[in-house]
Amino acid sequence: MSAGTVDAHVAVLRIGTRGSVLALTQAGTVRDAIIAAGTPAELVVVHTAGDGSHAPVEQIGVGVFTAALREALARGDVDVAVHSYKDLPTAPDGRITLAAVPVREDTRDALVARDGMVLGELPAGSTVGTSAPRRVAQILALGLGLVLVPLRGNIDSRLARVSSGELDAVVVARAGLSRVGRLAEVTQALDPIDVLPAPAQGALAVECRADDLATTAVLATLDDPPSRATVDAERALLAALEAGCTAPVGAVAEIVESLDDDGRVFEEMSLRGCAAALDGSEVLRASAVGPVSDAVALGRAVAAELLEMGAHDLMTAVATP
Numbered sequence: 001m002s003a004g005t006v007d008a009h010v011a012v013l014r015i016g017t018r019g020s021v022l023a024l025t026q027a028g029t030v031r032d033a034i035i036a037a038g039t040p041a042e043l044v045v046v047h048t049a050g051d052g053s054h055a056p057v058e059q060i061g062v063g064v065f066t067a068a069l070r071e072a073l074a075r076g077d078v079d080v081a082v083h084s085y086k087d088l089p090t091a092p093d094g095r096i097t098l099a100a101v102p103v104r105e106d107t108r109d110a111l112v113a114r115d116g117m118v119l120g121e122l123p124a125g126s127t128v129g130t131s132a133p134r135r136v137a138q139i140l141a142l143g144l145g146l147v148l149v150p151l152r153g154n155i156d157s158r159l160a161r162v163s164s165g166e167l168d169a170v171v172v173a174r175a176g177l178s179r180v181g182r183l184a185e186v187t188q189a190l191d192p193i194d195v196l197p198a199p200a201q202g203a204l205a206v207e208c209r210a211d212d213l214a215t216t217a218v219l220a221t222l223d224d225p226p227s228r229a230t231v232d233a234e235r236a237l238l239a240a241l242e243a244g245c246t247a248p249v250g251a252v253a254e255i256v257e258s259l260d261d262d263g264r265v266f267e268e269m270s271l272r273g274c275a276a277a278l279d280g281s282e283v284l285r286a287s288a289v290g291p292v293s294d295a296v297a298l299g300r301a302v303a304a305e306l307l308e309m310g311a312h313d314l315m316t317a318v319a320t321p
C-alpha cells in the first residue's frame with residue numbers, strides 16, 4: 001500500500017478465509033464492504049483440515065472447516081473470520097463475537113441435472129450426487145427411486161460430475177452457485193415444501209475477537225438485522241434438537257407480512273423445520289409463526305414440536321446405523 005493513501009494509524013483489517021473459490025468470493029464481498037465503509041482490509045488465506053480431504057464431512061467431523069479459522073482469529077493471526085454460517089457448530093465460543101450477518105442469499109437447494117431436467121423428470125434409477133444427510137433423506141422421501149451418490153469437493157468438481165456424464169444430477173446450495181457466478185447451470189431451485197434447506201444456508205457469519213471492540217464496531221455496519229433474525233430462529237431450532245450441521249435437519253425462516261385485528265400490516269416470522277430418518281423412511285415437519293423479535297423462542301417452539309413427534313429417536317437411529 002503506497003504511503004499517503006492510508007493514515008499510518010489506521011491498521012489494515014486482516015480477514016481470514018478458506019482458500020476455495022467460494023470462500024474467497026464470500027470473504028471478498030466482506031472485504032469490499034469494509035473498505036467501502038472506510039476501513040482498509042485484506043484477505044488472509046487460512047488452510048483448514050477439511051480442504052485437502054474428500055472424506056464425507058460426517059467422518060472428518062463437524063466444524064472442521066470453521067475451527068481452524070476460529071483458532072487463527074483467537075490467536076490474533078487475523079482480525080476477522082468469514083464463514084458460511086451453516087458450517088458453524090451451534091455451541092457458542094466465548095472468545096468470539098458474531099459481529100455481522102450480512103444480507104442473506106437465496107436459501108434454497110439447487111438441482112443441476114443433465115438435459116435441463118427438474119427432479120420430477122429424472123427417471124427412477126437416476127444418480128444424484130450429494131453428501132448432506134439432510135438432502136439425501138428428503139430426496140429419498142420423495143419416492144422418485146433416485147440413487148443418491150456421495151459428493152464432495154469444490155463447486156467446479158461437483159458440477160463437472162454432471163457435465164462429464166458421470167452423474168445425472170447434483171444437489172448443491174443455490175447460494176454457492178450464485179456467489180461464484182454459475183446460476184445458469186441450475187435446472188431447478190428446490191421448493192422448501194419438498195426439500196428444506198440447512199439452517200443458516202445462504203448466510204455468512206462475520207466474526208471478530210470478543211475483546212476487539214474497534215473491529216466489532218466496524219463490522220456492525222455490515223449487519224442485516226432481518227437476515228440475522230431468520231438465521232437465529234433456524235439455528236435455535238437446530239441447537240434445541242441437539243443436532244449439528246451434518247444432521248438430517250432442515251429449517252427455513254422467512255419474514256412475512258400479516259394483518260392485525262385492525263387490518264394493519266405488520267411483520268412476523270414464519271419458521272418451517274424438519275427432522276428426517278437418514279433413509280428417508282420418515283420426515284417429521286413442523287412450523288409456526290411468531291414475533292420477529294422472538295426468533296430464538298420460535299426456533300425452540302418448532303424444535304419442541306418436532307421432538308414431541310419423535311425427532312430425537314429418528315436422529316439417534318441415524319447416529320448409530
Ligand SMILES: NCc1[nH]cc(CCC(=O)O)c1CC(=O)O
Binds near residue numbers: 086087172175176201
Ligand atoms: N457444506 C458445504 C457448504 N457450505 C456452504 C456452502 C454453500 C453456501 C451456503 O450454503 O451458504 C456449501 C456447499 C453446499 O452446501 O452446496
